[in-house]
Amino acid sequence: MVRIKERYLLVNILYPSEIGVKPGVPDVVVINQPTTDRLTPQALLRGIRAEVADTFGDFGSGALEGGGLQVKYLSNATSTFILRITRAQYRMLWTALTFMDHVPVKDGKPCTFRVVHVSGTIRKVEEAAIRHARNLMFAVKDQAGEKDRAALEAMFDQAKRTRQAARAVMPTPLNVEDDSGDEDMIDISDDWK
Amino acid sequence: MLYDLNIAWSPSTTQSELTQTLKFSASLGYNAVALNHLVEIFPPQPKNPLPRFPSQTSQSRPTTKSAASTNDSGNKEDKNAQQNQNQTGDDRSLPTVLHRATVCMSDPASVHRIPQLATLYDIVAVRPTTEKEFSHACQEVKIEVASLISLDLTQKFPFHFRPKPCMAAVSRGLRFEVCYGQTLRAGAGDPRTRAIWIGNLMELVRATRGRGIVVSSEARRVTELRGPADVVNLLAVWGLAAEKGMEGLGVNPRGVVVNEGINRRGYRGVVDIVQVAARDNGEGATAAAAGGNGKKRKGGANEGRGGGNSNAPPADGTISKRQAKKLKKLAMEDGGTTTPEENKS
Numbered sequence: 001m002v003r004i005k006e007r008y009l010l011v012n013i014l015y016p017s018e019i020g021v022k023p024g025v026p027d028v029v030v031i032n033q034p035t036t037d038r039l040t041p042q043a044l045l046r047g048i049r050a051e052v053a054d055t056f057g058d059f060g061s062g063a064l065e066g067g068g069l070q071v072k073y074l075s076n077a078t079s080t081f082i083l084r085i086t087r088a089q090y091r092m093l094w095t096a097l098t099f100m101d102h103v104p105v106k107d108g109k110p111c112t113f114r115v116v117h118v119s120g121t122i123r124k125v126e127e128a129a130i131r132h133a134r135n136l137m138f139a140v141k142d143q144a145g146e147k148d149r150a151a152l153e154a155m156f157d158q159a160k161r162t163r164q165a166a167r168a169v170m171p172t173p174l175n176v177e178d179d180s181g182d183e184d185m186i187d188i189s190d191d192w193k
Numbered sequence: 194m195l196y197d198l199n200i201a202w203s204p205s206t207t208q209s210e211l212t213q214t215l216k217f218s219a220s221l222g223y224n225a226v227a228l229n230h231l232v233e234i235f236p237p238q239p240k241n242p243l244p245r246f247p248s249q250t251s252q253s254r255p256t257t258k259s260a261a262s263t264n265d266s267g268n269k270e271d272k273n274a275q276q277n278q279n280q281t282g283d284d285r286s287l288p289t290v291l292h293r294a295t296v297c298m299s300d301p302a303s304v305h306r307i308p309q310l311a312t313l314y315d316i317v318a319v320r321p322t323t324e325k326e327f328s329h330a331c332q333e334v335k336i337e338v339a340s341l342i343s344l345d346l347t348q349k350f351p352f353h354f355r356p357k358p359c360m361a362a363v364s365r366g367l368r369f370e371v372c373y374g375q376t377l378r379a380g381a382g383d384p385r386t387r388a389i390w391i392g393n394l395m396e397l398v399r400a401t402r403g404r405g406i407v408v409s410s411e412a413r414r415v416t417e418l419r420g421p422a423d424v425v426n427l428l429a430v431w432g433l434a435a436e437k438g439m440e441g442l443g444v445n446p447r448g449v450v451v452n453e454g455i456n457r458r459g460y461r462g463v464v465d466i467v468q469v470a471a472r473d474n475g476e477g478a479t480a481a482a483a484g485g486n487g488k489k490r491k492g493g494a495n496e497g498r499g500g501g502n503s504n505a506p507p508a509d510g511t512i513s514k515r516q517a518k519k520l521k522k523l524a525m526e527d528g529g530t531t532t533p534e535e536n537k538s
Contacts, residue, residue: 014217016213016217016220016415016416016418017213017414017415017416019212019213019216019217019415020209020212020213020216027216027220027286028220031217031220055387091426091429091430092430094423094426094427094430095426095427095430097423098377098419098423098424098426098427099377101377101416110416111416112416112418112419113423114221114419114420114422114423115420115422115423115426
């Protein structure tokens with residue numbers, strides 16, 4: 001039996017231009033912030049078609065029509081979506097995503113589209129999406145944890161200074177526990193990178 | 194390791210914009226980036242105006258470290274290393290930042306003065322615009338002077354890239370730089386520029402057959418950065434094979450950085466000091482003593498083990514347990530298989 005070969009692209013919408021605007025929020029959270037609810041699958045498709053037409057002209061538009069472009073999944077909360085396209089045209093679609101620089105709605109924010117995973121079956125792409133989201137959680141926890149630890153250490157330092165004589169050794173067991181927990185996180189986030 | 198050897202910098206770039214770009218570049222997975230200073234008119238006394246970042250102290254300018262040769266150099270270096278570790282620990286969100294100068298070759302007088310930049314920047318590149326400059330860059334600019342030929346692919350070149358000068362440059366160790374930021378930027382402005390960029394890229398890939406190409410961003414704003422996979426795909430569509438594209442992000446720029454580093458640190462770009470052994474007499478003596486102790490203890494342990502294990506051969510204490518087991522097994526096998534044969538014969 002002949003079957004149509006397809007490619008599924010897992011894409012993340014990233015917002016890099018807001019790094020450092022809000023001081024208290026970790027960078028990972030800012031980059032992966034939720035997308036506006038005005039972005040619907042239809043709007044996304046319209047944006048992609050326009051970009052392909054801009055870059056590849058009529059040839060590209062036609063190829064996309066024949067390629068059966070579909071939005072299989074769109075999550076505004078995690079800024080993630082999955083696209084389906086025939087295998088012959090997926091690079092064209094990917095290029096169009098690379099060229100897009102704002103959310104394809106009216107007055108859309110500047111953003112970049114990053115293709116995280118390309119796969120031949122939707123099951124694998126789903127697994128990849130879950131894995132990616134998990135790693136993201138760890139990265140956020142890691143960054144937030146770092147801040148907490150810094151605050152804790154500052155407190156302990158102050159405590160040390162006020163009653164320096166007697167129990168300078170006391171905070172060590174706490175610190176050790178903290179460190180070991182943190183190292184685990186660092187390992188995971190490094191894997192992800 | 195992924196490299197992005199061109200983050201555009203100009204005097205009007207603010208620190209916060211730059212930090213934003215660097216942070217996003219790190220989160221996309223780039224390990225080392227270079228801030229690029231485009232030198233269009235060669236100043237009479239060149240200076241390096243690029244801002245410094247804390248993570249830089251660990252990698253660049255290692256000469257100061259190795260120059261320290263006092264008695265307590267060991268301690269000092271330890272302290273330095275610790276400080277660096279602390280700094281990098283605090284700024285894990287930033288990649289390694291290098292400094293780079295790109296010299297426009299339009300001014301013939303400036304070409305002779307490029308070596309002056311070597312001490313100021315980590316990487317030096319040249320940017321030719323005409324055929325004469327291009328062939329000069331390919332065939333005559335020494336690898337010690339500049340290791341990158343950066344091309345502004347958005348302008349229409351009045352000549353074709355021919356394989357001979359291009360391959361001569363690649364085989365001499367020079368690399369061609371392709372900046373994808375130019376084409377992302379081009380979409381907003383003149384629609385022809387993107388077409389010209391694509392045309393130039395295809396011609397360059399045809400001339401070099403995809404070898405010796407370094408891919409970088411030349412991002413002026415943070416939105417002009419793209420993930421490594423996206424970039425590789427982009428160039429794959431325009432004719433650069435995917436594995437060549439990966440080389441352009443990893444192996445080739447690494448070669449450029451290492452080469453430039455050795456040119457600056459090493460002797461004639463051939464001999465390099467990787468690590469200096471401790472020369473302190475007192476320290477050496479204690480180390481030797483520690484070694485002696487270690488040996489003694491080891492010997493003692495071996496003896497103890499030998500004493501415990503009655504089957505071990507007493508003469509060679511150096512034989513390892515594993516080896517002994519192997520020998521024993523061999524001996525048993527020999528005993529099992531050869532004795533009947535002997536009996537037969």
